[in-house]
Amino acid sequence: MVPRGRPRDTQVDERVLRIATALMLERGYTGLSIDELAEQAGVAKTTLYRRWPTKDHLAVAVVARLQADDEITDTGDIRADLVNYLEKIAAGLNRMRAAGQRQGPSAGAVGELVAAAARHEDIGRLTREQYAKRNAVALALIERARLRGELRADLDAEALFDQMAGALYYRVMITGAPVDRAYAERLVSSALEGSLTCQ
């Protein structure tokens, strides 16, 4: 199945995304102008819109490149594995956080991502699929730890992971508090050990 007409210039995608990333890191989403981007990349606006139907789609592509691949490790020590995984997620969030307005604590590009997902059905579907995949990997890790007796048999794996990942996003997007390895450790401890006096 060779495509019919003139092939796309594959160098364009890479070059545009590189320049767009630089511009977004420098001036944030609002400060990124499509006209300027096209000029700096040396292409016509029509060429950009053939690849990304809206500025939101382009921004999502930029943000996607900032996210880590987030590979999970399974050492048999669920506490250490969870801390490591959360730390990787936090690192990706902090990288996205930088791509926004310069001043103060801000969600940066994470906020743009959520807004874009809310505005465009296709972006929403895409990100939900992406996160479903990540969720599945984490749930499998938790399930293995449960089966080998590290975790209680009746635990709510979904709630457990939502709690930990959610707290990271909540801090970045809502309260503006920092997320780092120390916080990841606090989260895992709190989630695993619970808060009741005894049971």
Added chain:
Amino acid sequence: MVPRGRPRDTQVDERVLRIATALMLERGYTGLSIDELAEQAGVAKTTLYRRWPTKDHLAVAVVARLQADDEITDTGDIRADLVNYLEKIAAGLNRMRAAGQRQGPSAGAVGELVAAAARHEDIGRLTREQYAKRNAVALALIERARLRGELRADLDAEALFDQMAGALYYRVMITGAPVDRAYAERLVSSALEGSLTCQ
């Protein structure tokens, strides 16, 4: 301190926000046109911009009206109090969720709020203050439960609340999963009881 010049027409704020809310619920943030809003409200665009410096500021004002007052109850049963509080937060989120694109699961106006906070320093500061206030109330509730022995003495109250509130926001903004009373109960159980086999 009586203000000097011509006083503002106080009816304008209410009327504009009412119409803006209706338009946003009907067509979402993108579908809300300032020119159209001004015309429907019977005011000039300059009058709108005197009150809300950007469309984002206006949208935030609209969303703020959709949030519940989220009063907290302290019955002495920390589990029930937490579930009730989380359910109130979830109700506000679901109301904001409606104010976005019609189709499918979407963060709706919650996403716009986060993006607006990232884009405008003043909005970011405002929302962070708002959430700091809410956080303080919840932390006080947890602290009282800890002091009367319902919760373990060495618990991490901040992590505990981040986990529960964060999971709600995570679902609404990222995974698109539903948030309701049943989920609030799962969250509280999971957070309070922990996931380890024994301690």
Added chain:
DNA sequence: CCAATTACGAAACTGTAGTTGCGTAATTCT
């Protein structure tokens, strides 16, 4: 070689957020 097909660039165009300038209305202070 030639037709069909797709990509590209250039330029004009539309719609909307946000600004500016100006005349006028409503209020306070002296």
Added chain:
DNA sequence: AGAATTACGCAACTACAGTTTCGTAATTGG
């Protein structure tokens, strides 16, 4: 009463996202 001050409406303006049109370039298939 009159000056200073702030709000309002109106209309023209700028900037930018996104579209459209058209001429041209690169490729496949017959």
